[in-house]
Amino acid sequence: MKKNKELAICFKDYLTGCGFKKDTIRMNIYVVNKFMEFIKKNMVEVVENDILEFHKKLSKEEVRVCIKYSLASIRMMMLCLNRFFRFLYRYEYILRNPMINYIIKKGIEKKKEIFSVDEINSFLNMISIDTIYGERDRAYFELMYSSGLRVGEELSLNITDINLSERVVAIRQGKFNKDRIVPFSSVAFEFLKIYIENGRKELLKTVNGEDNKALFISNQGRLKPVSIRLRFRKYLKLSGIEREGLSLHSIRHSTATHLLECGASVRYVQELLGHEDIQTTVRYTHLMIENLKKAYKQTHPRENKYYEEVTEEYLNCLELLKEEIKKREEINRRYPPSKYNEKRKLKKKN
Incomplete structure (x- = not known):
């Protein structure tokens, strides 16, 4: 009978062999170790009640002061744990899967918040290129909005993946392990050129090893997701955009919605964003319709004649x-x- 640590190592090797991404493997192993620390018993002895107790613990645990795990985060961690026990049962490390009757409820999908065209312009224009970090950040966010890249895809880019002369970027081993080539705008081209020729060269002086191949770097190596999220929040605050629900991923949502609003075909947007299923892309048309309804009520003369917003004066009357x-x-x-x-x-x- 193998010890828990040995089982975690075997599971990690299994995930690697299945072709899972490094971040996905890291998340799965983090959840498995967290469960092992909580349960303090060998996996052969785990029963259904232990799974329920772990779920309760996650529901009460604070990630940061007064901030608990979201329902989506808890669901994701339980899915990781379920994958672990399916692996153990499949390869006969345990005789019975304690999660076989455990139902992982699908969470309520949050409404996707997007930037308006004016908001995204305000956000991008707020990023000054007076410093090498400003040059890097402006290039990063311009490229993200231009090509609708995922955070991980953009941070994984190497300098050899960018073709400035053709204005295209090669995404290697993106989601679902698919490669694709996407174009970027002339505006993104200008800021990428400035960053590559100036800011990146300065940052490279303190970077060694494999990280010097990365397109986006800090003085400590390849830029990390946590760093870019902090930069996003900083520029969002500086631009005066205080609407709730906006996240770094909202830039990608905005790219899709703005393209559809300007007449791009759903099939083109699917290829650009790297969606495996076109139905994923079709969801963005709902955001487009909502924006269309708002614009209609605000601008159409026949609509405005009969539609008035409820004001304080009206409520008093x-x-x-x-x-x-x-x-x-x-x-x-x-x-x-x-x-x-x-x-x-x-x-x-x-």
Whole structure:
């Protein structure tokens, strides 16, 4: 019977052999180790109740001060754990899978927030290229918006993957292990050229080893996801965009939606973004329709004539009207109209 640490190593080798990405393998092993530390028993002895207790622990655990794991994060970790136990059962390291009856509920899909054209322009223009880090960040975000790249795809780029003369970038082993070549805009070209010829050369002076092949680097090596997310939040705050729900991935969503709004075919956007299923791309048309409805209500003269936004003044008038109706009802109760109508009829007869 193998020890827990040995099982984790075997699982890691299995994931590597299946062709999973490094980040995916790292996440799976992190969850497995977390479960092993919590349960403190050999995997052969794990039962259904242990899985439920671990789920409860994740629901209560704080990632940071007063911030708990989201439902999506908990679901993802339970999926990783489920993969681990399926592996153990398949290769007969355990006799029974304790998660065989465990149902992993699909979370409610959050509404995708996107930047408007004005907002994305404001965000990008806020990034000054007065420093080598500014040159790098402007090139990074311009390329992301231009080509709709995923965070991991862009950070994995090497200098040899960029072809400035043809204005194309080669994405190697993207999601689903697929390669693709995508174009980028003339604006992205200008900022990439500035960064490659100036900022990157300066940063390379402190970078050694394999990381000097990376396109986007810091003074410590290849740029990390956590660093670029912090830079994103910084520039978002500087640009004055305070809308909730916007994330680094929103730039990719915005690329797709803006292209569709300008008449690009769904098939083209699918190829650009590297979606395996076209239905994934079709979802962006819903965002486009919502934006169309908003624009219609704001600009169409026939719509504006009959559509007014509820204001504070309107609500105050509504409250006064309610009070007036109550007064009228009280008067009618005390002095019923039917009684006085009979008196009026008698007077007319006389």
